[in-house]
Amino acid sequence: MNKNSRWLTPNLIVLTLVSFTQDAASDLLYPLLPILLTGVIGAAPIALGLIEGCAEAAAGFTKLWAGNKSDYLGRKPFVVAGYGLAGIGKALVVIATAWPLVFFGRITDRIGKGMRSTPRDALINDSVPTEHLGKAFGFHRAGDNFGAVVGPLLAVGGLWLLDGDVRKVAQWALIPALLSGLLTLLIKDKYVKKVKVAKEKRQKVLLPLSLKRSIGVLVLIQLTNIPDALLLLRLHDIGLSTTMVVLAYAFANLVATFAAYPAGVIADKFSPQLVYMFGLITFAIAYCTLGLTQSHHLAFLMLGLYGFFGALTDGVGKSWIARLSQPEHRGRAQGVYQASMNFAILGAGIWGGALWSRGTHELPLVLAGIGAALGAAYFALDLVGKRFAH
Secondary structure: OOHHHOOOOOOHHHHHHHHHHHHHHHHHHHHHHHHHHHHOOOOOOOHHHHHHHHHHHHHHHHHHHHHHHHHHHHHHHHHHHHHHHHHHHHHHHHHHOHHHHHHHEEEEEEHHHHHHHHHHHHHHHHOOOOHHHHHHHHHHHHHOOOOOOOOHHHHHHHHHHHHOOOOHHHHOOOHHHHHHHHHHHHHOOOOOOOOOHHHHHHOOOOOHHHHHHHHHHHHHOOOOOHHHHHHHHHHHHOOOOHHHHHHHHHHHHHHHHHHHHHHHHOOOOOOOHHHHHHHHHHHHHHHHHHHHHOOHHHHHHHHHHHHHHHHHHHHHHHHHHHEEEOOOHHHHHHHHHHHHHHHHHHHHHHHHHHHHHHOOOHHHHHHHHHHHHHOOOOOOOOOOOOHHHO
16 A cells, blocks of 8 residues: 555545435435425424434433443444444434434434544544544545535435425435445444543543643634534525525535545644634625625625635644544544533524514624634644744
């Protein structure tokens, strides 16, 4: 194997295909969920907020637990079980005739996401040399994002072919979800299990201070990141049709698909912090503009710019944490990081939703943009300080 291909391991390829198919299923279903819940099943809109809030919390708690346990029990069992649960959760959602079953299905789906996410990312860390972590996570994120492009496009095509039958189109999500679960069986667990490790010894393995500091800063910034659902509602507010909103969402994911791998390469060559900073800048511009504009064309373009935010922060953030982790706590580090980010999103959803419900739809987006700009300024000052220190 030549030097340039060492990072593209069989595990990384399989995990990317798994994420691609699972995200195609998730993002086929996600844009249809509000219509399915309120229009087809007849639930009150508040049920959607309750379901999604509880689902995020469930994912956060499970990420923390699974990441820690995978350091002692291996990664693959959690990855297989997580994708399997996600498929079961989606099946419950598409057959539901009452909102409590949708609630149970979404919780099951998100528990599956929490169970798989941190062990999967730790497995990528186990399988790829440290100097290539940025491009590895970028490659994986590109596959993930491409699934998020294919899913909404399948939803739009399905609505056209099936005369707007939301339930039948939602059922299409079960096919890629099943394929995703089957692909997990091809994963090879690279982690050496720690058999019969004393409990006292486990407790002495503490996360490094530099790791905890980085997680703390990223989580504080994440508190400004209000849920994407409010972003899509804003597009409805200014008059975009449902089809155009779904296409704008797909466009954002398409941009993220093409930008994720180059972002990882740049993070490897220079600094994850630098790339993350530019991601926050794109977030700030996109959110402030979307909060202030009434132009359909400009709003569509800003969704594309927002796609850069995910590409420049998601995989880069994971590779940043991975670089600061040691083999004995890789799963726990990813668990603490990703769970904390989940809870931060939940917190952002609470303040953003509270402002939104008072009728001030522009303000949450502008405030989120300002928060991201402040985060970018902090990273810029920190990078300048480090440059002078050296």
